[in-house]
Amino acid sequence: MKAMILAAGKGTRVRPITYTTPKPMIPLIRKPVMESIIEYLKSYNFDQIVVNTSHLAPAIENYFRDGERFGVKMAYSFEGKFVNGQLEGKALGSAGGMKKIQDFSGFFDDTFIVMCGDALVDIDLNEVLAFHKERKAIATIVLKKVELDEVSKYGVVQTDKTGKILKFQEKPKKEDAVSTTINTGIYLFAPKIFDFIPSGKEYDIGSELFPALVKANASLYGIEVPFQWVDIGSVTDFWTATRMILKHEIKNYPISGIEIKKDVHVGINLGINFDKVDIIPPVYIGSSTFIGDGAKIIGPTVIGSNCYIESGAVIKECIVEDYTRVSNVANLDSKIIFGNKCIFPSGEAIDISESDIGWVVDDARKEIELSETQKLLYDFIKETEKIS
Secondary structure (H helix, E strand, C coil): CEEEEEEEECHHCCHHHHCCCCCCCCCCEEHHHHHHHHHHHHHHHCEEEEEEEEECCCHHHHHCCCCCCCEEEEEEEEEEEEECEEEECCCCHHHHHHHHCCCCCCCCCCCCCEEEECECCCCCCHHHHHHHCCCCCCCCEEEEEECCHHHCCEEEEEECCCCEEEEEECCCCCCCCCCEEEEEEEECCCCCHHHHHCCCCCCCHHHHHHHHHHHHHHCEEEECCCCCEEEECHHHHHHHHHHHHHHHCCCCCCCCEEEEEEEEEECCCEEECCEEEEEEEEEEEEECCCCCCCEECCCCEEEECEEECCCCCCCCCEECCCCCEEECCEEEEECCCEECCEECCCCCCEECCCCCCCEEEEECCCCCCHHHHHHHHHHHHHHHHHHH
16 A cells, blocks of 8 residues: 655754754654654555655655665655755645655555654554545544644644534634644545645645635545554654653654663663663663763663763763763753754753853764863863862
């Protein structure tokens, strides 16, 4: 069966992470979000997958390639063009991206699924397929209830008793929302859907296609069934999802590595004397990482591969990217270190180089370069530690 993964967006709500990493490639303990989506689709025999790409497209395409190592067949539809000799992404919108693929090859010749490339789900797709076919729907949306304060982040729907969608609102103010039932970005479509999508222009599923279907009184349905849905739509979501995985709160999400003691998973080739490092689980430590004696790691925490954590450093409830050096004077608490940024769970960020904290947290591949003031402070702290 055939599927499409939407992966062309810039992921503006996940900045600054998405300045360097496309949203579908955000790692949830070593594994890109989209890899879990592909595994999920394959488990329901959706094994022909086209991905639309635009922003930082090579990062996605070079990782997944033709899909063979994931047991599926994959192809890509790039949205963009060359401008002054530079390749620039220009997304066509979720529906426009679908139409581009269909105009090119007529790929979608039967019922197909479309999913956003930035969420973890465990819904029973067989139940959704049965619902879709029973109602002879042109489109079926998987729905979920959320708190009223959250509706402005999503498309909100109103349905009748049969599940037919009577009204669709894209990201309404909470005082205007017709319900708290929202669109999860999981869709089943019949090929007839392309009759409602214009060719060669930007067109969005939520804000344009679905309202057009409602206006035309087309067979647009929604199904609400219990399932776990973890959306990675913001920095806070990334932070929360990582913690949930470490605490085994996300179903069927195995943590990679070797579990050397309960809830402490590690890679290989480590420079760590575990008798001299204080580790409070749950913690994941990537391969080829060094942690000096006397360091303290408090979970939920992820430390990437090829990191260098100096003796005396304290890392509490953090996500630390690969190739990060953390000095012995560091006391990191509730931070994300990613892409030369020190990021708060709220999404606020500090540029490590511009803020002159590179002597505390920096790229592990760099030589340490300190100003004279920093050297004096660094030496003073080290001497104080010896005395104490």
